[in-house]
Amino acid sequence: RVEATKTKQAQAAAMLETPVYFPYLPKHDRVQQTIPMTFPRRGIYRQEVFRMVTRFPFGFLRKTRQLNLKTEALVYPSVEPTAEYLEILPGLQGALESLTKGRGQDLYALRDYLPTDSARHVHWKASARSGSLMVREFTREDDCRILLVLDPHLSAEESSSLKPGVSATNERFERAVMICASLAWHFYENNSLLQFRSAGVETSLAPADEIIFAILKHLAIARPLTPDPEQLLMADLAASPELFKIIVTSQPHGSVPASVWSSSYVVFLDDPV
Structure with missing residues (x-):
């Protein structure tokens, strides 16, 4: 198994809270395992030291090896609607x-016509009353x-x-x-x-x-x-x-x-x- 070792100098929270087990590792081979992780809060999580532990081959003695492998994760705050x-x-x-003004669906205001405006936005009744072309503005x-x-x-x-x-x-x-x-x-x-x-x-x-x-x-x-x-x-x-x-x-x-x-x-x- 692989487990985390927390050093006394570590200030950030550790990443790996539970050991990861590998039932069998073939000779001269490699295995990998995907571990889902849930972090309790936002912030920086660090893991600087891991430890490999095995009782192979007979299970009587436990052998360990420490690995200095610095790993860091930056956990964003949740974006789920609260x-x-x-x-x-x-x-x-x-x-x-x-x-906000724009070209959406909700009417925002009436204003004078500009050469760049589309004719479909002309408000003909308001134009007739004012004597000049008026166009509709919409929220966007x-x-x-x-x-x-x-x-x-x-x-x-x-x-x-x-x-x-x-x-x-x-x-x-x-x-x-x-x-x-x-x-x-x-x-x-x-x-x-x-x-x-x-x-x-x-x-x-x-x-x-x-x-x-x-x-x-x-x-x-x-x-x-x-x-x-x-x-x-x-x-x-x-x-x-x-x-x-x-x-x-x-x-x-x-x-x-x-x-x-x-x-x-x-x-x-x-x-x-």
Whole structure:
């Protein structure tokens, strides 16, 4: 059998929790076995040392050999829709629809005709009333440019009660990570234009299928940070009014600048689930 050996210096969780058995290994041959693995949480898992154990040929003596074989796995957060994500989605879709123009099915507005417009979108009644050609605009989510923001900073209240409430703080941050992962996957499935931003991390604006795994990689290793009195992450968002911002934060209501509200949908983690 092959089993994991955990060293005292190992900080990350081990990968192989149970031994892998090989009933028979022919002489001068090799065998392999596929092992399904389920990881309990996101993050980095490492295995640096394995041990081979055998009682061949008679079963009286146990022989072992240690193998230094460094292996690492990065486990992404789950992208499966959670109950909290499903509660958020209708409001988010409504906010997107109200801010997005395009060629979808739902009427967004009427505007003046442009030479590049198709005649089939002309609104003849409105054109007759105004005396000039008017065309219909429709909502289209896939044209919306989205900035997904994870605010990793603890609120001042969380920080002051950190010692007695460590587990609650971790649970709240894990909720934030899972919401961001589910949202990123949603826009990946729609192939929307997406950008991701967090403290010290920013992707380019690109089709979601080009950056989805960069986002999940960051979410896999993200950790909560101490409060930022200057709220620099929030303040910087005001410089991107052309992007529809989805902000996931543990900050209290009123912490989001007014200049950001008009083009944002904010998920406050202190709201009841």
